[in-house]
Amino acid sequence: MSSDRVIIFDTTLRDGEQSPGCSMNTAEKLEVAGALVDLGVDVIEAGFPIASPGDFEAVQAIARQFGDRGPKICGLARCRDEDIDRAGHALQDAKYRRIHVFLATSSIHRQYKLQMEKPEIIAKAIESVTRAKGFCDDVEFSPEDAVRTELDFLAEVVEKAITAGATTVNIPDTVGYATPAHYFQVISYLKKNVPNIDQAIISSHCHNDLGLAVANSLSAVEAGARQVECTINGLGERAGNAALEEIVMALRTRHDYYKLSTGINTRKLCGISRLVSSITGMTVQRNKAIVGQNAFAHEAGIHQHGMLKERTTYEIMRPEDVGFTGSNLVLGKHSGRHAFRDRIAQLGHQLDEKTFEKVFDDFIALCDKKKNVYDADIQALVENRQTETPDRWQLVSFHTSAGTSAIPTATIELVENGQAPVRDAAIGDGPIDAVFNALERVIGISARLQNYQVRSLTMGKEAQGEVLVEIEHNNNVFHGRATSTDIIEASALAYLKALNKAAANRNPHKPIHAQHA
Ligand code: KIV
Ligand code: ZN
Numbered sequence: 001m002s003s004d005r006v007i008i009f010d011t012t013l014r015d016g017e018q019s020p021g022c023s024m025n026t027a028e029k030l031e032v033a034g035a036l037v038d039l040g041v042d043v044i045e046a047g048f049p050i051a052s053p054g055d056f057e058a059v060q061a062i063a064r065q066f067g068d069r070g071p072k073i074c075g076l077a078r079c080r081d082e083d084i085d086r087a088g089h090a091l092q093d094a095k096y097r098r099i100h101v102f103l104a105t106s107s108i109h110r111q112y113k114l115q116m117e118k119p120e121i122i123a124k125a126i127e128s129v130t131r132a133k134g135f136c137d138d139v140e141f142s143p144e145d146a147v148r149t150e151l152d153f154l155a156e157v158v159e160k161a162i163t164a165g166a167t168t169v170n171i172p173d174t175v176g177y178a179t180p181a182h183y184f185q186v187i188s189y190l191k192k193n194v195p196n197i198d199q200a201i202i203s204s205h206c207h208n209d210l211g212l213a214v215a216n217s218l219s220a221v222e223a224g225a226r227q228v229e230c231t232i233n234g235l236g237e238r239a240g241n242a243a244l245e246e247i248v249m250a251l252r253t254r255h256d257y258y259k260l261s262t263g264i265n266t267r268k269l270c271g272i273s274r275l276v277s278s279i280t281g282m283t284v285q286r287n288k289a290i291v292g293q294n295a296f297a298h299e300a301g302i303h304q305h306g307m308l309k310e311r312t313t314y315e316i317m318r319p320e321d322v323g324f325t326g327s328n329l330v331l332g333k334h335s336g337r338h339a340f341r342d343r344i345a346q347l348g349h350q351l352d353e354k355t356f357e358k359v360f361d362d363f364i365a366l367c368d369k370k371k372n373v374y375d376a377d378i379q380a381l382v383e384n385r386q387t388e389t390p391d392r393w394q395l396v397s398f399h400t401s402a403g404t405s406a407i408p409t410a411t412i413e414l415v416e417n418g419q420a421p422v423r424d425a426a427i428g429d430g431p432i433d434a435v436f437n438a439l440e441r442v443i444g445i446s447a448r449l450q451n452y453q454v455r456s457l458t459m460g461k462e463a464q465g466e467v468l469v470e471i472e473h474n475n476n477v478f479h480g481r482a483t484s485t486d487i488i489e490a491s492a493l494a495y496l497k498a499l500n501k502a503a504a505n506r507n508p509h510k511p512i513h514a515q516h517a
Helices: 026-039 053-066 081-091 107-114 118-133 151-164 180-193 213-223 244-253 266-280 301-309 336-346 353-369 375-386 431-443 487-503
Strands: 007-010 043-047 072-078 097-104 139-144 168-173 201-206 227-230 393-401 409-416 422-427 448-456 465-473 476-484
Touching: 007 201, 007 244, 026 043, 026 053, 026 266, 043 053, 053 072, 053 081, 072 081, 081 097, 081 118, 097 107, 097 118, 097 168, 107 118, 118 139, 118 151, 139 151, 151 168, 151 180, 168 180, 168 213, 168 227, 180 201, 180 213, 201 213, 213 227, 213 244, 227 244, 244 266, 266 375, 266 476, 336 353, 336 375, 353 375, 375 476, 393 431, 393 487, 409 431, 422 431, 431 487, 448 487, 465 487, 476 487
Parallel strands: 007 043, 007 227, 043 072, 072 097, 097 139, 139 168, 168 201, 201 227
Antiparallel strands: 393 409, 409 422, 448 465, 465 476
């Protein structure tokens, strides 16, 4: 790879997934992995195979399905034989694969976590890189908490890991302690003091505890790092990891300064941001850079005046370059199939004929409910059909009654795997609570609602409502998302989605998290 290309290493499925309440099941991980392939990332860190049978299964499934598509599929391992072997086995069906081994090096971790002396750390790092090389040529080594490690010792570990065969050396800011100038110095020191540094790619891995993860990553790139580890929406434990979309767009928008490129298809950024948000239930703040709802809203009068005359007066990126759908008015009922197909293509989707027909039917049904259909509505229709995995329980119909002087009541009709409909009714504190109770009665699951959010997808009273729910059942967290012009229907569908996941629970909780190991 040329030296003006930055390798994008996505760790949404590993470090991102460690965020509390964000765990995904294998089907969801496969869906995100597919979107990461389309996005054009170079490496997908698919998980930590030793952590649990579920993690192993997910890494293996991703390796089998996407291992010959382009991105390297990577599995994480501690510097332990059993971890490395487990990662090697999970990845063995991938044509392009990488094992990522890590071992803490800072004095605080050596003393309190590992109780290991410096020479033992070096020996273990060499032994583990060598073992990982037995499974694949591409091995990454991370001295965990590198930023708080004595520089001379860090340089020694990095040199030895490269000699043992590490092709990438990652310099993690595990606890989000670095500042841009400090991180620049660490990378520059390694470039200067590790004799074989040119034989490996230097990588950055920044956490956002001080809100500096993206700035630090860019600083590492300026100092010579050519791989950046990041996550969609900056997902990750505590304050998260560096946000992929922000790094990619900073490099692209300021190409005049960095003179570096990535392989990312930036038009897919908003789509994958929505996908990850709906699967994990982690909503994106409105004013989040690049993918937030307000990222391209120019409200102040002076801005609008400038924008009307010349877009670039206040706009440094074009919304369409990041796949931002905003509130463009699109089509009406009479626009026809042809115009609808064109619009879908312009929004960056390629649908097979069967999916297209379903989305078109949904579009016609939506036109009956609302006069103006916007890009964001079309986007939601496509996503609903693309993320559709056959659920065990399907909603046939519901009815609610509520009011100031009535007891809120709901009746529900569901079908299970296409069998005869099942009906039940329940009361609640309000119509939505009654619907949730009725759904639970039919399915026979009692869950705890941990989070419920409703927001409008576009503007106006007739806008579709998007509902996100998070439920807890048997110590596992499940998410559901749905859209409708009727927020009670959207709530019912979102809750049903989460209950379906709980019913099919294939994601037992994890015994080990990388940094808690
Ligand atoms: O933050 C960290 O140090 C990590 C390592 C496992 C690379 O995530
Ligand atoms: Zn991390």
